[in-house]
Amino acid sequence: MSSAPLGTPGRLRLMAVHAHPDDESSKGAGTTARYAAEGVEVLVVTCTGGERGDVLNPAFEVPPGHEFETLAGKRAVRRLEMAAAASALGVRQHWLGFVDSGLPEGDPLPPLPQDAFARVPVEVAAAPVVEAVRRFRPHVLTTYDPSGGYPHPDHVYTHTVSMEAWRAAGDPARYVVDGGAPPWTPLKLYYNHGFSLARLRAVHEAMEGLGLESPFGDWIESRAAREIPERQVTTRVTVADYFGQRDAALVAHASQIDPTGFFFAVPRDVEADVWPWEEYELAASRVPVEPEEDDLFAGVRGTQEAR
Incomplete structure (x- = not known):
């Protein structure tokens, strides 16, 4: 696993932790695109390679020189897609390197594969998230609520490891690694709200x-x-001006997103008029907050840029 990027002193920094490539484009993409355009340093952390995701786009064609029959082949293609999506959003992106657990089906549900992310012990799975927080030094962290947003084991486990990182990254006695980055304490933690x-x-x-x-x-x-x-909504970030970048990021995930499908069924002018926001739930804060916000950095701006 490669080292997470270093955060730039003097800039506000946002880290969004997601389970699979494409989640960053369907959950909070307008927000990350907006903040990146406004000069905030944004890092998307992707826990798994999405190796067990089904092809959800009937028009998908495997890129030349690639195969899509093995986990390694799917991982390579989805990395190409992720790079294009990150470019569309204007954000940085970091892989943790864990393997997609897949979505179990049946009654009773079958056991998860032995190599599944959701079977990795918490201390092992959270360690690279803690290191990413310490290297990038985000002021704000976003992740999923305890349900995962929907009951995919990787989404639920992403919540678990994100919460562990929120609690542990600032503690010098935990996750001690020779040559590791010094402790860092994020100031605000949000849950993404989906649909x-x-x-x-x-x-x-x-x-x-x-x-x-x-x-x-x-x-x-x-x-x-x-x-x-x-779930409770505490924060609405207006993102209508960034629907185009969000849509471009979605389309970049060609194996997962049907450009004629569900995500594009609502005319964008209707969406901008009726629901121009992305919603969040403030799960924890180490700075004073207001009951309703329109900015993930409320209470942070003007006081923390030098950190």
Whole structure:
């Protein structure tokens, strides 16, 4: 595993921890693109190589000179896709090097593969996240809520290792490594909010009001029927001006994202009018905060750039 990038003194820094390549483009991509454009240093940390992800784009073609039949082949292709997505967003990106656990199916669920990320002991899995925090020195850390956003074992485990890094990175007595970076204490921790029911309803009603066919009707009904709880929203970051970069990053993940599919079913002018934000839940803070925010760096700006 290569060393994480060093953070630049005097700049605000944001680290977004994700499970697989493509997650950074479907969760908080507008936010990272906006902050990068505004001069914030942004690092995406990707826990696994996405080696067990299914091909979700019927038009996907394996790039020349590559194969997609083995885990190593899929990993190589998905690294190409990730590089293109990071470029579209204007962010830096770092691989932790763990292996995708896959999404188990069946009743009962089968055991995870022996090499799966979600089977790695917490102390081992969290160690490179801690080192990445200490090297990059983010003021703000984003990750998934305890459910993972959805029950993929890698998403749930990404929450686990991110929380371990939040607690341990600033402790000089933990994760001591010869030649490792000195302790660093991030100031704010956020959970990404994905496709909230409130967002789906707002966009669904707007599209129906315009006489457009909404892709969300069945999904809203199924989610409401399952009584999936909505998590608290503390922070809304306006990102409509960065929808184009977000979409370009999504399309870069050609094996995973169908450019004619779900992610692109809502006209962007409708989305910008109805839901121009990305939402977050402030999970922990080491600086004073307000009950509602429009900036992940609220309480940090003007006081911490020199760190």
